Amino acid sequence: MAKIAVITGGTAGIGLACAEAFLADGDTVVISGRSAERGSKALAGLDAGxxxxxxxxxxxxxxxxxxxxxxxxxxxRRIDVLVNNAGGVIDQGRPLSELDEDNLDRAFTLNVNSAFWACRAALRHMLPRGYGRIINMASIAGKIGIPGLIGYSTTKHALIGFTKTLAKETTTRGVTVNAVCPGITDTELVEREAKAPIEAAGFDFGQLAARLTGDLGRIIDPAEVAAIVRTLASPQCAAISGTTINIDGGYTQF
Known part of the structure; x- marks a missing residue:
């Protein structure tokens, strides 16, 4: 049966790639974002009626x-899949000693609280049906520290913890919860929100990117991330829950 999938931050980058992957399977997708202009452009590109x-x-x-x-x-009439993809960098390349007092609060709101709110709302419909798939977009920054991204890295660590705990609450009731941890991916967000802060912190983005892509030797394509999301969203993945899947060329092996 075709799925109904909601993708936050779905108008570009990884979110849009996920929408394309679901549509290729015959599913219906709801993409969200803050810009109506970007939303219209994304729908035109998807051309899925x-x-x-x-x-x-x-x-x-x-x-x-x-x-x-x-x-x-x-x-x-239902929601089968929730992909919490929306998120971003708040730090702007400053060390902790120079961050605003509300920096971490804003980072948590964007990267963790948003997933909490979306999961809570979706579970109210998934749990009574005894079926659902939730995929949270974490990052390898949620497993290691990355200079210049202290707020981002901290909140992605928290998102992984949230994922594992929520899975303990829902898996026996038919709802799986997993996290995907991409390495540096070819998206506008990385260029706009990660490259500049990392370089502002005094580190070479190119050298760091080369290390964080492991043996692959290149940055990740959004379609590669979407392929894993599509798999985790399938009915056949009922036994996969509470896990994190790294997509970084083997750099992070835990």
Whole structure:
């Protein structure tokens, strides 16, 4: 049966690649983001008619996150898959001693709280049905430290902990929860929000990227991440829950 999938931050990069992967399987996707212009552009590129919809959502607002899920269920009668892809870098390359007092709060709101709110809203529909697939977009920064990204790395570590704990609550009830940890991926967000902060912190982005791609020797393509997300979202993956999957050319092996 075709799935109904909601993807936050789905108008570009990894999120959009995930939408393309689900559509290729015959699924219906709801992509969200803050920009209606980017949403319209993404829908035009997907060219999937009624099987793709854009719903505006700022994931730092719990009311908007809740409305994203409720509007999806109202239209499609269910939600089968939730991909918490929205996130970003707040640090701007500054060391801890120079960060604003609310820096970590803003990073947690964007990278952790947003997933908490989306999962809570989705589970209210998934658990009564006894079925669901949740995939949280973490990062290898959630397993190691990366200079200049202290807030990002801290919150991605937290997202992994959240994933593992939530899986303990839901797997026996038919809902799996997993995290995907990409290495440096060829997206606009990496260029805009990771490269500049890392270089501002005095580190060479190119050298760091080369190390963080392990034996692969190149940065990751968003489609490679989407392929893993699509697999975790399948009905056949009921036995995979509470895990993290690294996509980084073998650099991170834990």
């Amino acid at each position: 009624a099987r793709a919809r854009y719903i505006p959502c700022d994931v730092t607002d719990p009311a908007q996150v809740r409305e994203l899920i409720e509007e999806t269920v109202t239209e499609y």
